[in-house]
Amino acid sequence: MVHEINDGSSNEEPNTEPLGRLSILSYGSGHMLNDITSSCWFTYLLLFLTDVGLSPSNAAIVMLSGQVADAFTTIFVGELIDRFGHFKLWHAGGSILVAVSFSSVFGGCVPCKLLKSDSSSLETIGYSVFAAIFNVGWAITQVSHMAMVNCITLNPTSRVSLASCRNAFTMVANLGLYAIALAVFTVFNSTESVNIMLQYRWIAYLSIFLGCCFVVVFLIGTKEPQLKKQMQSKNVSRISWAHWFKKTLYYQVALVYTLTRLITNVSQSLLAFYVINDLGMAPSSKASVPAIIYICSFIISVVLQEMKWSSWRIKSFFTIGAILWIFSGAGIFILPSTLHYFMYALSVAIGAANALMIVTAISMESILVGEDLNGCAFVYGSLSFADKLSCGIALYALESYQVTPDVKSNCFLGITHSIPRLGLGLIPSVCAFISIVVTCTMDLQHRRSRRLIEEPLLA
Structure with a gap:
C-alpha cells in the first residue's frame, strides 16, 4: 500500500502517520459481538428453526425478515452517522440491542409462550420479529464500526491494516x-426436541458473553475518531448521495463487495446442510468443517497485515481468492459422499479464498471513500444494504425450493444434487467469476499530490 512522504516538511499532518499495533488491535476487537452472532445466525439459524418444527419455507421467511430489516437500517443509520457522528455511542447502542435480542431468537418463540399456542404462523411471526430486532442492532454496530476506519486515520496503509485486523x-x-458449538453438541448429544433447544440456547448465550467482553475492550481502548469532528468544526459541507452515484468506482466496488458477501454468507448458511445431508459426515462436522475454514482465514488475514500493499496488489489478491472459490465450488459440486474426507482439503482453500476476498473488498471501500469523510457512513451503509438484501433474497429462494422433490432428486454424473449442493457449489463460483471481471475494470489508484512510497501494514 502507498504512504505519503513529506520530504522533511514540518507540516505533515499527524493523521497520515501509521497507526500503532495496540490501536489497530483495539479497533479490530470492536466487531467481535457482531461477528460471533452473525456466524451463529448464518450457520445454525435455518438448522435450528427446521429442527424445532418450522417448515423450510417458514424458516426462510424468518431469515428474510432479518436480512430486510438489516438492509434498510444500514441506509438510515449511515445517514444519521454522517449527520451527527458519535461512532462509539452508536456502536454501544447497537451492541446492547444485539445482545438483548439475539438470545430471544434462539430462546424459543416468546409470543407462543405468552399466548400458549404452538401455531406455525405464530411461531413464524414471533421468530421473525426478534430476528428483525437483532438485525437492526447488528446493522447499527456494523455501519458505525466500518465507517470509523476512514475517520481514524488518513493513512491508506493503516486503513488496510484496520480492515485486515477486523x-x-x-x-x-x-x-x-x-x-x-462443538463442546455443546458433544455435551448435549441428543436428537430430542428439548435438548436441541437447549443446545442452541447455550450456544447463543455463550456467544453473547464472549462477544460482549471484546466490545468492552473496544470501547475502553479506542478513542472517538477526531477527523470527522475536525471536518465539522471547519464547516465542511456534507457530501450528498448524488456525489457517490456519479462515480463509476462506486458501482464497481458495490458490486464486488455485494458478490463477496453473497459468497461468504450463502456458503456459510448451506455448509452444515451439505456436510450432514449430502456428504453424510458425522454431526460434529457441523462445527469442525467451518472451524477449518476459519482457521485458514485467520492465518491468511494475519499474513496480509504484514505485507506491503499497492492498488495493483489489492486487485491481484482479490482475483486469486476468487479463482480459489471457483475451483472450490466445482469440487463441492462433484464431490461424492464416498469421498467426503476431501471436504477438509476444500475447506482449506475456501478459508484462504474468503480471507483474500473480504480483506481486499473492504479495502476497496476505503479507497472509494478516500478523504471524503462526510459521506463515508453512507457508502458503508448503502453497500451493506445491497449485501443484506441480496443475501436475504438468495437464501429465501434456496430454502423455499428445499421442499420441491424434483429439485432435490436432480442427478448429474450419478451424484444427487440437492439445493445445498447446488447453492454451495454454483452460486459462489458464479459470483466469484463476475467479481473477477468487475475488478479488472477498476481504477483503484490513490490520487495524492505528494510523492508516495510503499510501507508494511504494521510498521
Whole structure:
C-alpha cells in the first residue's frame, strides 16, 4: 500500500502517520459481538428453526425478515452517522440491542409462550420479529464500526491494516463459535426436541458473553475518531448521495463487495446442510468443517497485515481468492459422499479464498471513500444494504425450493444434487467469476499530490 512522504516538511499532518499495533488491535476487537452472532445466525439459524418444527419455507421467511430489516437500517443509520457522528455511542447502542435480542431468537418463540399456542404462523411471526430486532442492532454496530476506519486515520496503509485486523478478529469470532458449538453438541448429544433447544440456547448465550467482553475492550481502548469532528468544526459541507452515484468506482466496488458477501454468507448458511445431508459426515462436522475454514482465514488475514500493499496488489489478491472459490465450488459440486474426507482439503482453500476476498473488498471501500469523510457512513451503509438484501433474497429462494422433490432428486454424473449442493457449489463460483471481471475494470489508484512510497501494514 502507498504512504505519503513529506520530504522533511514540518507540516505533515499527524493523521497520515501509521497507526500503532495496540490501536489497530483495539479497533479490530470492536466487531467481535457482531461477528460471533452473525456466524451463529448464518450457520445454525435455518438448522435450528427446521429442527424445532418450522417448515423450510417458514424458516426462510424468518431469515428474510432479518436480512430486510438489516438492509434498510444500514441506509438510515449511515445517514444519521454522517449527520451527527458519535461512532462509539452508536456502536454501544447497537451492541446492547444485539445482545438483548439475539438470545430471544434462539430462546424459543416468546409470543407462543405468552399466548400458549404452538401455531406455525405464530411461531413464524414471533421468530421473525426478534430476528428483525437483532438485525437492526447488528446493522447499527456494523455501519458505525466500518465507517470509523476512514475517520481514524488518513493513512491508506493503516486503513488496510484496520480492515485486515477486523477480518482477523472475524475469524477469531467464528472459531470461538465453532469451539463453543462443538463442546455443546458433544455435551448435549441428543436428537430430542428439548435438548436441541437447549443446545442452541447455550450456544447463543455463550456467544453473547464472549462477544460482549471484546466490545468492552473496544470501547475502553479506542478513542472517538477526531477527523470527522475536525471536518465539522471547519464547516465542511456534507457530501450528498448524488456525489457517490456519479462515480463509476462506486458501482464497481458495490458490486464486488455485494458478490463477496453473497459468497461468504450463502456458503456459510448451506455448509452444515451439505456436510450432514449430502456428504453424510458425522454431526460434529457441523462445527469442525467451518472451524477449518476459519482457521485458514485467520492465518491468511494475519499474513496480509504484514505485507506491503499497492492498488495493483489489492486487485491481484482479490482475483486469486476468487479463482480459489471457483475451483472450490466445482469440487463441492462433484464431490461424492464416498469421498467426503476431501471436504477438509476444500475447506482449506475456501478459508484462504474468503480471507483474500473480504480483506481486499473492504479495502476497496476505503479507497472509494478516500478523504471524503462526510459521506463515508453512507457508502458503508448503502453497500451493506445491497449485501443484506441480496443475501436475504438468495437464501429465501434456496430454502423455499428445499421442499420441491424434483429439485432435490436432480442427478448429474450419478451424484444427487440437492439445493445445498447446488447453492454451495454454483452460486459462489458464479459470483466469484463476475467479481473477477468487475475488478479488472477498476481504477483503484490513490490520487495524492505528494510523492508516495510503499510501507508494511504494521510498521
